[in-house]
Amino acid sequence: MALQLCQNEAEESDDDTVCLGESFFVNREYNLTTFTFGPHSLRLLCLRSASTDYDLTGQLVWPGAVLLNNYLSDNAGILEGCSIIELGSGVGITGVLCSKFCHEVVLTDHNDEVLEIMRKNIELQSTLENPSCAALRAMKLEWGNSDHLSKILQEFPTGFDLVLGADIYILFVHNFSPLLFKSLANFP
Numbered sequence: 739m740a741l742q743l744c745q746n747e748a749e750e751s752d753d754d755t756v757c758l759g760e761s762f763f764v765n766r767e768y769n770l771t772t773f774t775f776g777p778h779s780l781r782l783l784c785l786r787s788a789s790t791d792y793d794l795t796g797q798l799v800w801p802g803a804v805l806l807n808n809y810l811s812d813n814a815g816i817l818e819g820c821s822i823i824e825l826g827s828g829v830g831i832t833g834v835l836c837s838k839f840c841h842e843v844v845l846t847d848h849n850d851e852v853l854e855i856m857r858k859n860i861e862l863q864s865t866l867e868n869p870s871c872a873a874l875r876a877m878k879l880e881w882g883n884s885d886h887l888s889k890i891l892q893e894f895p896t897g898f899d900l901v902l903g904a905d906i907y908i909l910f911v912h913n914f915s916p917l918l919f920k921s922l923a924n925f926p
């Protein structure tokens with residue numbers, strides 16, 4: 739029997755070939771989890787441990803997001819009425835907390851799989867009892883990608899009051915930092 743990496747499982751050509759499609763490597767067994775930051779409880783879909791793919795770090799809630807959210811919950815005044823863009827949002831836990839105080843929140847990530855669960859989490863917020871929730875948007879942004887940046891700036895021409903990011907510093911070791919700063923420099 740042969741194992742073959744395929745774009746889609748239908749590619750399987752004969753009885754002796756087992757096709758390892760995307761689903762073999764991607765875990766989508768998300769858990770609905772409650773996170774509490776001061777008086778705020780958030781419910782989000784996320785994984786409890788990483789998928790096999792390095793680039794799927796965004797399926798989890800990282801310790802940096804928990805620290806940042808605790809800080810923001812204790813200092814919510816700095817968010818009142820602001821517009822925010824978050825970089826490398828993952829499942830969106832920071833942006834979702836910000837939506838309780840801000841008037842506009844844009845969550846971004848470069849990974850399509852991560853954007854899918856982020857969008858589900860945004861939908862989930864509107865189905866939960868959350869009438870005061872600000873407008874939450876998910877948009878694709880790969881740091882330094884000028885097409886992605888200009889699409890965001892077309893929709894938000896006045897830019898944002900704050901740019902947030904949790905646990906994206908580790909990517910410095912992978913030399914993403916110049917692209918990350920290039921993206922930051924584009925927001926007025």
Ligand SMILES: C[S@@+](CC[C@H](N)C(=O)[O-])C[C@H]1O[C@@H](n2cnc3c(N)ncnc32)[C@H](O)[C@@H]1O
Binds near residue numbers: 800831
């Ligand atoms: C360690 S996770 C942190 C996720 C979330 N902020 C948290 O703290 O739970 C890093 C995130 O950055 C995203 N990311 C990595 N490289 C990126 C790039 N070049 N452009 C945009 N996003 C990127 C990943 O998809 C992932 O969601």
